[in-house]
Amino acid sequence: MKIVQLSIFVENREGRLADIMSILAGAKINIRALSLADTKDFGVLRMIVDTPEKAIEALKAKEIVVKTTDIIAVEVEDQPGGLAKVLKVFKDSKINIEYMYAFVEKNNSNAVMVFRVENPDEAVKKIKGVKILSAEDVYKL
Amino acid sequence: MFYHKEESISREELNRLQSERLIKTVKHVYDNVPFYKKKFDSAGIKPSDIKGVEDLAKLPFTTKGDLRDNYPYGLFAVPMKDLVRIHASSGTTGKMTVVGYTQTDISTWSELIARCIVMAGGTKDDIIHNAYGYGLFTGGLGVHYGAEKLGATVIPVSGGNSQRQIKIMQDFGSTILTCTPSYALNLAETRKEMGVDLKDIKLKAGIFGAEPWSENMRRDIEKLWGIDAIDIYGLSEIMGPGVACECLEKKGLHVFEDHFIPEIINPETGRQVPHGQKGELVFTTITKEGIPLIRYRTRDITRMIPEKCKCGRTSTRMERLSGRTDDMLIIRGVNVFPSEIEMVIMSVEGVEPHYQIVVDRAEHGLDTMEVQVEVNEKLFSDEIKVLENLEKKIQKEIESVLGIGVSVKLVEPKSIARSEGKAKRIVDKRKL
Structure with missing residues (x-):
């Protein structure tokens, strides 16, 4: 993803x-x-x-x-503590974030954030409890 | 006041002296430097063909390339045991230009510097603040020995640490400053910043060289310091500083013709131009022992001034340099060849040598050099730190080769102006 x-x-x-x-x-x-x-x-x-x-x-x-770089896009609840919750998941999975930024549009009622991590494949496997969006989801936004 | 009687001998006497010394030098190099023997032989010239100065044009030229091809000691005319000093400057392909001095050479050089100090109004009572760099560069030690020969007191402060320079000037009572003209401007700025009053500085003159400068810069330096600013010329191949120097008339640089014979040639044809016309400056050393050079092409462009100087010295004068016949840059007194920078950039993995060197001079300060390198897909990274490390790597490599500070800037492809497909390598914004 x-x-x-x-x-x-x-x-x-x-x-x-x-x-x-x-x-x-x-x-x-x-x-x-x-x-x-x-x-x-x-x-x-x-x-x-x-x-x-x-x-x-x-x-x-x-x-x-x-150049192209692989990133992952994650849904973040649009309310206080939403991003903190997602980042805690990254922290607990010991995934280092190089940089991140936000999408303009929401997915349903959730915000969407882009994360650049060292090994995106591994991150996708490790991360539990947050919704990772597929390319199709993202391009549709 | 002159330092030496030979500064005012008649042209006839000078001609006789030059002829005698030239004949001796030609024989010396033919007998002791295989390079010259081969060169003279293939040109069909025997030392006995040279009967005086009028035969000078029969001799072949020597170029910086010849020094490079015979690196490091190939053009030395005496065995190492007779040499007492080595100096070197940077060359076109990473190979330095190496020169050697016998005790006699050092003594001659010192005398010439002593003449220069006297020309600037100096005497043995003066305190020479020598801020030329000490080391392989000829400036520092050249001026140092000359000041001692005159009997003046020399402060071997060398370059850098501007605040300390001002403190020393103030506390030690320096009366003559020797450094590059741009450093003299830089020091003036430092003095102002430190709030040191000009009346607490005893400077009366400055002898500035090792880089091109202009009458505007002279005016600025003289005003900022309240001194006479004198232009000195030299190159390590011929001797170092002290090949020519201005007197207080400040109307061209007196060439020390009793030691070096100057010629002005058309750089394309190699023929001498009529007296007073512009062209490439060529020197033949006629008293040097360590590395005598025959018709050395300096690549500097100037003209000889036909009129006599009011100061009474009979030597011919050359005008301030007006350019180069090659692409050599002089930055903060250091010779920089773009080819050296190109080699460094090429050695950094993946970098195509699409680069541009931008030289500028800060308002009252030193020359700055920025090397712009075009980024390509191979070099580009999504990570800022990778790009910044690349800049740092190129910067460090260039600095270690040139020995002077540079800044490196990554630029977009094709952003460097090209003429006929070839990138313009050098942009010199210095207004001299």
Whole structure:
């Protein structure tokens, strides 16, 4: 139940994000979730999109450096303590989180979070008591 | 006031002296350096063909490549037992340019530096604050021995630690500063920051070199320090600093022609240009023992000033350098060849050498060098720390090769401007 995430190298200069988004817009890609990690000189834009292959093709055609990374998407109750509960499950299963971010849309009444962990396959097996979403679920959001 | 009588001898006398010394040097290298014997033989030149300065153009050139091909000691003309010192500077392909000095060479060099100090208005009563780096670089030790030869007092402070430099200047009563011009500006800034009053500083002159600078920088340095700022020129292959130096007229650098014969050539044809025209500066050493060089191509571009100098010295003067015929950069006094940086980048796994070197000079400060490297799919990682480690790795490797600090920045593919498909390697933003 791994989900493909796109990671894009973005130079820290004005207009770059807009350029990348317009490439995706041109290819009619819909973004389901995104986060931007930044340093002094550059950033890494991470995204879950509805059609990853199409997005990669469009980006590569414009010489954008893009890589795919497997992530897992987890349902989180949209109420105080919801995320804490999920993170406790990760902690108890001794799974280290590299980074995480949230989806724009909810799944039913629950929020959805993206988690990057070292070994997603193992994490999927270990994690009990939280709902891990499939790629189909996510792209539909 | 001159340090040595030979600074004001007549052109005829100088010509005779140069001829005599050139004949001796040509014989010395032919007999003792297999490289020169081979080179002269294949050019069909015998030492006896050289009867005076007028025959200089018959001799073949020597290049930095020749020094590299004969690394490290191949062009030395005396056995190691006769050498007392080695210096080295960076070269084009990671191989250093190595030079050796006999006791006589050190003595000659010291005398030339002593002349330079006198040209800047110095005497044996002066306290020389020597902030050139001590080490393989010729600046530090070259100036040091010259100051001692003059009988001045030298403070071997070397480079770095600017606050301590100002404290020493203030407490020890330094009167002449020797360093790179950009460091002189940097120190001026430090003095201001420390709130040290100019009247508590005794500096009266500065002898600055080892990197290109301009009349604007001179004005700034003179104003900020209240001193005379003098330009000194040299290169380790020929001797080190003290091949040429300005007098207080500040109208070009007097070449010490009793030790080095300058020529200006057209870098394409190799022919001498008419007197007063611009071209590549070429030197023949005529008193050096350790590593005498015949018609060494400096790759520096300048012209000779035909008019006589008001100071009374009869030596010819060269103009401030106006450029290079190769892509060598001088950053904080250190010679940097882009090829060296390229080798480092290539050695870091997966990095294609699409890079650009951006050199700039901070407003009252030192040169900065940023190496931009284009990221490709092989290099890219989703993890920030992997990318940051890559930057650090390239940075450390370059720093260890060049010996100066750089910053490394990862940039997007194709973001480095290309002309005819080839990336522009160097962007020099320094306004000199």
